[in-house]
Amino acid sequence: xxxxxxxLPTLSVQEGDNSIINCAYSNSASDYFIWxxxxxxxxxxxxxDIRSNMDKRQGQRVTVLLNKTVKHLSLQIAxxxxxxxxxxxxxxxxxxxxxxxxxxxxxxxxx
Amino acid sequence: xxxxxxSPRYKIIEKRQSVAFWCNPISGHATLYWYQQILGQGPKLxxxxxxxxxVDDSQLPKDRFSAERLKGVDSxxxxxxxxxxxxxxxxxxxxxxxxxxxxxxxxxxxLTVV
Numbered sequence: 001x002x003x004x005x006x007x008l009p010t011l012s013v014q015e016g017d018n019s020i021i022n023c024a025y026s027n028s029a030s031d032y033f034i035w036x037x038x039x040x041x042x043x044x045x046x047x048x049d050i051r052s053n054m055d056k057r058q059g060q061r062v063t064v065l066l067n068k069t070v071k072h073l074s075l076q077i078a079x080x081x082x083x084x085x086x087x088x089x090x091x092x093x094x095x096x097x098x099x100x101x102x103x104x105x106x107x108x109x110x111x
Numbered sequence: 112x113x114x115x116x117x118s119p120r121y122k123i124i125e126k127r128q129s130v131a132f133w134c135n136p137i138s139g140h141a142t143l144y145w146y147q148q149i150l151g152q153g154p155k156l157x158x159x160x161x162x163x164x165x166v167d168d169s170q171l172p173k174d175r176f177s178a179e180r181l182k183g184v185d186s187x188x189x190x191x192x193x194x195x196x197x198x199x200x201x202x203x204x205x206x207x208x209x210x211x212x213x214x215x216x217x218x219x220x221x222l223t224v225v
Contacts, residue, residue, distance in 0.1 A: 034213075041218070042219075043216025043219055044204075045216070049212040093212060097159075097166070097209075098144075098166075098167045099156065099212075100156070101146075102153050
C-alpha cells in the first residue's frame with residue numbers, strides 16, 4: 001500500500017548548524033514529493049517540492065534531495081535558526097490525487 | 112490574501128453526540144481537503160473535493176462522517192455520532208487546482224470527545 005514514513009522522530013541541532021531530515025517512501029508511482037512544516041497550534045505550511053524526475057531542488061536555505069533507487073527523500077536546512085523549530089512532514093502526491101503525509105520529525109533548535 | 116478559515120477553533124463533546132466543522136477556503140481555489148490529525152501523527156486525508164465534486168473519500172468513515180461542498184466554495188464536515196477515537200485536530204486545506212502540491216491549511220479545529 002501507499003505509505004510515507006520518516007526515519008527519526010526527533011532531531012536536535014545547534015543554532016547555525018545544518019539540519020538534515022530524512023524520509024522513506026514506498027510508492028514509486030508518486031509524481032511529486034513535498035516537505036511541509038508544522039508549527040505548534042498551526043496547520044502545515046508548504047516548504048518545497050520536487051518532481052519525481054529530479055534529484056535535487058534548492059530553495060531559500062533549503063535543499064531537497066530525492067534518491068529514487070532507495071526511495072529516500074531528505075530536507076536539508078542550512079544555518080538552522082530558532083524559527084525553524086517545528087515538525088517536518090514529507091508528503092507525496094500522484095497524478096493530482098490525494099496528498100499523503102508521513103509521521104513527522106520534530107526539529108528542535110538549541111540557541 | 113486571506114488564508115483558509117476554519118471554525119470553531121475548539122470543540123468538546125460527549126461521545127454519541129454530533130458535531131460540525133466549517134471551512135472557507137482561499138478564494139478561487141478549486142480543490143479542498145479535509146484531514147484528520149491525531150496527536151503525534153501526520154495528517155490523514157478524509158476527503159478531497161474538486162469544486163463541488165468528491166475526488167477521493169476512500170478513507171472517510173462514511174457510517175459516521177459526512178462532508179459537503181455544495182456551491183464549490185465553503186465546506187462542512189460532520190461527525191454523527193462521535194466516538195472517543197475521533198478526538199483529533201481536523202484540518203481543512205485548499206489548493207488552486209488538482210495537481211498543485213502547495214496546499215494552504217487552516218489552523219484546524221481541535222475536537223475532544225469525552
